[in-house]
Amino acid sequence: MAITSANQLELLQTAEAVAREKMIDPGLVVEAMEESLARAAKSRYGAEMDIRVKIDRRTGKATFTRVRTVVEDDAVENYQAEFTVEQAKQYMADPKVGDTYEEEVPPVELGRIAAQSAKQVILQKVREAERDRQYEEFKDRAGTIINGIVKREEYGNVIVDIGRGEGILRRNEKIGRESYRPNDRIRCYIKDVRREVRGPQIFLSRTAPEFMAELFKMEVPEIYDGIIEIKAVARDPGSRAKIGVISYDNSIDPVGACVGMRGSRVQAVVNELQGEKIDIIPWNEDMPTFLVNALQPAEVSKVVLDEDAERIEVVVPDEQLSLAIGRRGQNVRLASQLTGLDIDILTEEEESARRQKEFEERTQLFVGALDVDEFFAQLLVSEGFTNLEEVAYVELDELTVIDGVDEETAEELQARARDVLEAQAAEALERARALGAEDSLIEFEGLTPQMVEALAKDDVKTLEDFATCADWELAGGWTTIDGQRVKDDGVLEPFDVSLEEAQTMVMTARVLLGWVDPTELEAEADDTEADEGSEETEEV
Known part of the structure; x- marks a missing residue:
């Protein structure tokens, strides 16, 4: 041609x-x-x-x-x-x-x-x-809901016609009981849009927590208008879900608005999710309070929060244990996802047994160390004393309030406690030297002989060794591996050394060794304070 x-x-x-x-x-x-x-x-x-x-x-x-x-x-x-x-x-x-x-x-x-x-x-x-x-058309639509038509199924993955393109609903993104035939209508959440060699790939989901949030946004005008906000969502797709909501208008009940007249709004979402049961929970900035709400319908007797470890301990009546845990641990698992905290559930009987064990251990500590009878040791424990340091260095007034303890008795108790502590420190120091701990580390301010012994056992024997440590290696911390929080044990963690204290000690050691210029640290501190001050001004 x-x-x-x-x-x-x-x-x-x-x-x-x-x-x-x-x-x-x-x-x-x-x-x-x-x-x-x-x-x-x-x-x-x-x-x-x-x-x-x-x-x-x-x-x-x-x-x-x-x-x-x-x-x-x-x-x-x-x-x-x-x-x-x-x-x-x-x-x-x-x-x-x-x-x-x-x-x-x-x-x-x-x-x-x-x-x-x-x-x-x-x-x-x-x-x-x-x-x-x-790609240009769909890249900005990630995070939204789209309606499509099922074209075919390949190895358990559903190919969906979404207008000017095709999306893929993977097997693990489908709700368990669902099955589709060609030309079925389907509603999905656009989870991700990627540019790949074979063309843009549009990944869809029906199990994502965000899918439920978007469905509520479509059904509840107050959420769409921003009057009510969905703060957290946790799902066991196809079975049960929990959703935390908060209202920014005191005249509107967030739970009632999401439920709707005779449950019409929440029922529309339930029907779309193949009968998934949904617990709607009022959000609370106070995490223990929010957790108590999240564990409903179980009743909670007591909550103890460990913010550093991001763990929370929940005590429930004995007859409420199975309800709090839920079938196959579903209730507590969803509550954990909703709050972002690891949850330990104890019955009142288990908690009482643990408290009794701690009481007995502390009683025996005081009996053996202070040479007092069991009754007197129990009095100390009942007043909140947990270790010898508290007895040795507390104000006398806090000892004399105990029945039968006058000033002379209080001074004697403190003298005995200090003698024991000094003996323990001397023994720890001797063991640390035997392990090879050098004077540069022993004489470093902030480290007790027991701490030096623990460091020496971990092969930290000089100030140079100490200065190379990371703060989390000393104070401990948490690492997330494959979505699971894993505990990192710190060498000085048993001595209640915080992450900030560990960081301060390590930086002080580096300054003493000449590795860090102290003027630079001061400049960084000033910059940090200035930034914080400017942020506060902006907030005002």
Whole structure:
């Protein structure tokens, strides 16, 4: 087929038709045609030539040009596409390096193979443009709900027609009991949109917590308007879910608004989620209070929060234990997901037994160390004393309030406690030296002999060793591995050294060793205070 003999407008008509069908810019199709014709021309005139094709957007006329570039005399590599300044003077006036010379060449005849190659180039370009268009259209729709039609199922994954593209609902993103047939209507949450080699991949989900939140936003106008906010969602897809909500208008009950008249609003969400039971819980900034609400319908007797460990201990009546845990641990698991805390559930009987054990251990500690009878030791424990340090260094007034303890008795108790502590410190110091602890570490301010012994056992024997430690290695911490929180034990954790205290001690050691300039630390501290001050000003 010769370009000159064809209807020149046919190229533009074809481009328009393809662009309309694929919903892409006609200019992209024309550019693909230009590239395909240029490739065909190169196969006719020679691959080393720089042949370019320009199709007039109004008339459809294709113009073939050969382009040559002016280069330095010793830089000519391709004699068909490059020439020197001297050679260029035959065709150009005052040529310079970098100038190009274009000359029109006769159009080529497209044989069967060339035409097939041109078709492949056009199809490839159209596919790329279609993928770019699809990605641009859906990338900003991630995090929203979309309606689609089931096309087919492949290895448990559902391919969904979502209009101008296809989405994939993976097997693990389906609600367990669901099954689909071609042409079924389906509503999904767009979880992620990625640009991949084979084209944009649109990943859908029906198990994501965000899917439930978006469904409530569609059913409850107050959520859509921002009067009510969904603070947290936890799901066991297809079975049960918990959702925490808060109202910013005191006249609107967030739970009632989400439930709706006779449960109409929540029932619409339940029906979409194949009968998934939903507990709607009022949000509370006080985490223990929120957790008590989240564990409903179980009743809670007592809550103890450990903020550092992000753990919470819940005590329930004996008959409420199974209800609090739920079937296969479902209730406590969802409550844990909702609050972001690890939850330990104890019965009142178990908690009482543990408290009794702690009481007995502390009683025996005071009996053995202070040489007092069991009754007197129990009095100390009942008053809240837990260790010898508290007895040794507390104000006398706090001891004399105990029945039968006068000032002289209190002083005697403190003297005995200090003697025991000093003896323990001397023994710990002796063991630390035997382990190889050096004076630089022993004399470091803030470390007790027991701490030095613990460090020496962990092969930290010099101030240099101590200065290389990370704060979490000393104070302990938590690490998240594969979504599970794992405890990191710290060397000084048994001595109640906080992360901030550990960080301060390590930085002090580095300053003493000359590793850190103290003026730089002061400057950083000043900058931090200034930033905090500016943030407070902005908030005001």
